[in-house]
Amino acid sequence: MRTKGSRSISVKSKWTKTKWLLADRALRQFVPETKLFTLSSLNDMTGRYKMVYFKPTGGSGGNGIARIVRTSSRKFRVKKDARTFETSSTGSLYGRLKRIARGRSYLLQKGIHLQTSGGRPFDFRMTMQKPEKGKWVPSVMFVKLGKPNTVVTNYHQGGKLALVGETLRRSGYSSGQIERYKMRLRTLGLQTARCFERRSPRFRELGLDVALDRTGRLWILEVNTRPNFYALKSLRDKSLFRTMVRYGKKYGRTR
Structure with a gap:
């Protein structure tokens, strides 16, 4: 703080601010599902949503954000800035995202069209x-x-x-x-x-x-x-x- x-x-x-919103009865309905980035949460979020956003917990100005789109049951397309790459499994996706994170804390958020x-x-x-x-x-x-x-x-x-x-x-x-x-x-x-x-x-x-x-x-x-x-x-x-x-x-x- x-x-x-x-x-x-x-x-x-x-993450702190999202937890405050989720704890508020009037506001939680307006918050897209958001979880801390882990292998387990990546499996869960990409399994349930076709589009997921990968966001640094401390970033600003839109820096460091990537969009993950599930293109088939196990394949994903990731866009960050002007770069796009594809992966063929959740495990390889996790590895690529870990490299982007470089040890920093990240969130996964349900993508909104x-x-x-x-x-x-x-x-x-x-x-x-x-x-x-x-x-x-x-x-x-x-x-x-x-x-x-x-x-x-x-x-x-x-x-x-x-x-x-x-x-x-x-x-x-x-x-x-x-x-x-x-x-x-x-x-x-x-x-x-x-x-x-x-x-x-x-x-x-x-x-x-x-x-x-x-x-x-x-x-x-x-x-x-x-x-x-x-x-x-x-x-x-x-x-x-x-x-x-x-x-x-x-x-x-x-x-």
Whole structure:
């Protein structure tokens, strides 16, 4: 657990944060099945799900993430960054993933087939900030658009930021549906903020990465306790960046 000054804290471990979400009765239904990477959990997860994500417990910005796709009963295709390789057994897959991990802790997470907009997969970022004691604000929400067939949507991995309304409209959603999704994202943000606040009152900002699958269901992929502000400068509309900075000033994140 990392502290910034005496006012706000940051937790790097995705596994710790996932366990908090899973322990919350209201939120566990929104969390894709996630397990620590072991040979046993790899056998289990790849046996039950055709697509599984391999994620470092302490990574950020989409770094180190690989996508595993089961192509037949015993064969797998793995994509990491621009590289793709295939294996012919779970044992050889485990060996290759162990080499990628290099002794670091990794997670396996059920893969979510993301909704697309203009042919690009996307997920949502819902940012929560707490400028005053005990008062969380759903400050900004936006979309991260990935390149077609990429493993992650992150801006630092070639993704692009966009507005929620225009992205969902391009996917064929009506104005009413768009407003309902925005309301659901704010609700998820507030529920997550309350969940984290029960662990410590010193959290001041959270960035939820929320997937929309092709059936219309929302999933919390992970929660960042020190979300990136500056990628928002890439949007034509600078108001989202200004909003985050304004709230961030109240707890010392920005000047």
